[in-house]
Amino acid sequence: MKEINIQSDKKEHIINVAIELFSTKGFEGTSIRELAAKAGVNIAMVNYYFGSKDKLFEALIENKVAYMKGKLEELVANKSLSEIEKIDIIIESYVDRLLSQPAYHRVIHQELLVRQRESMHHNITSIFNRNMEMVKSIIDAGIKKKVFKKVDPELTMASIVGTINQVMLSKAMCLMLIQKGEDFDPYTDKAFRKRLETHLKQMIHSYLLNN
Amino acid sequence: MKEINIQSDKKEHIINVAIELFSTKGFEGTSIRELAAKAGVNIAMVNYYFGSKDKLFEALIENKVAYMKGKLEELVANKSLSEIEKIDIIIESYVDRLLSQPAYHRVIHQELLVRQRESMHHNITSIFNRNMEMVKSIIDAGIKKKVFKKVDPELTMASIVGTINQVMLSKAMCLMLIQKGEDFDPYTDKAFRKRLETHLKQMIHSYLLNN
DNA sequence: AAATATTAATTAAACGTTTGTTTAATTCAA
């Protein structure tokens, strides 16, 4: 069984090590030598598999970006759910997605923050934009039905994602925020995930809902 | 008049060029040669003034970090303002501070995201922590007086800062968010600033206030 | 089934650049 897709396994292993290193040292701050050493492969293997350091980075992004692709479209089209239920599901899935892959999302976050590789920057923003359109259409529908107040749909989206991103920004800051010791890991802790979900739902509910 | 503090002027000029470059290319992604060229000085001048690239970065951070230092303490102690008025002032000053220096705060943001220079990371988080304590004390006071609901003070802070950070993350994404063209600059536009302030105040009001 | 040929995976070494930093000489200002 081990023999099946050895190359893919090794490629994926390199990608996973790269995510870990890029997330804490940045793309430019990580050398191929360091990456190869930590992954336990020869320096030349990275270029052998991916062609270049830049292409490794592209492969890293595309490897996981498809995740949750059609899910939002399904959710919007679903007619058996109310608008606020849809918003709740979005909050839950965003929290789940970001907290379960903190290193990967920190890499994406970096790429959004700097503008070194313009095409990749564009890829990420356009994906985010599509998600934004979906959320906006849900909020607009809620406003039309007068179950939602006349809020700012775009900035509401920014508040949901921004709150989670703020917590994901730095483990050290997150620990300060929730007053825990260094050994505590907020991103795997179930109770913290629940706390974040509850806060977001309550805040967004009181902002969106009439009465 | 020009002759007064030529060195400080030049140091500050280098710092300002560095902020611009670091914010779009990252610290590791910016070379001293590129920085010197853009600042119109010799390569050796950077080390002559700051000692090293790392120390330039430290100087860059400390140069502006003191800004708004005591203001929050004053605000908390002020007895002629209600809790919600204090929160509003905090929102206004955060929006103002972040939007008027987008490049600088993107550099800080990067340094929080990666953990290359541990001591600087620690400096930034501890400053943020002090601010957080202040906001928390205001919210706690509001809860005690029963003008605020029993909310999550820490995550409320995360929502305020996180919303602004989300908008500051990428100009391209911000433009998508607010559906404007490439030539529009959201960070200098007064109307956008007002829009962000209004959204934050309304959201936080409906979350915090009883009735 | 064994031997051979072919392709893929892996390696150590070297490549030319670029990096941050330093030197030693020169210009400028007090």
Add this chain to the structure above:
DNA sequence: TTGAATTAAACAAACGTTTAATTAATATTT
């Protein structure tokens, strides 16, 4: 004339990448 400011050149180290040789695995032929 003294000290600071500025320069061009050189430094070693680290960078991403390539090469050429070797080992391992797969396919083909006897």
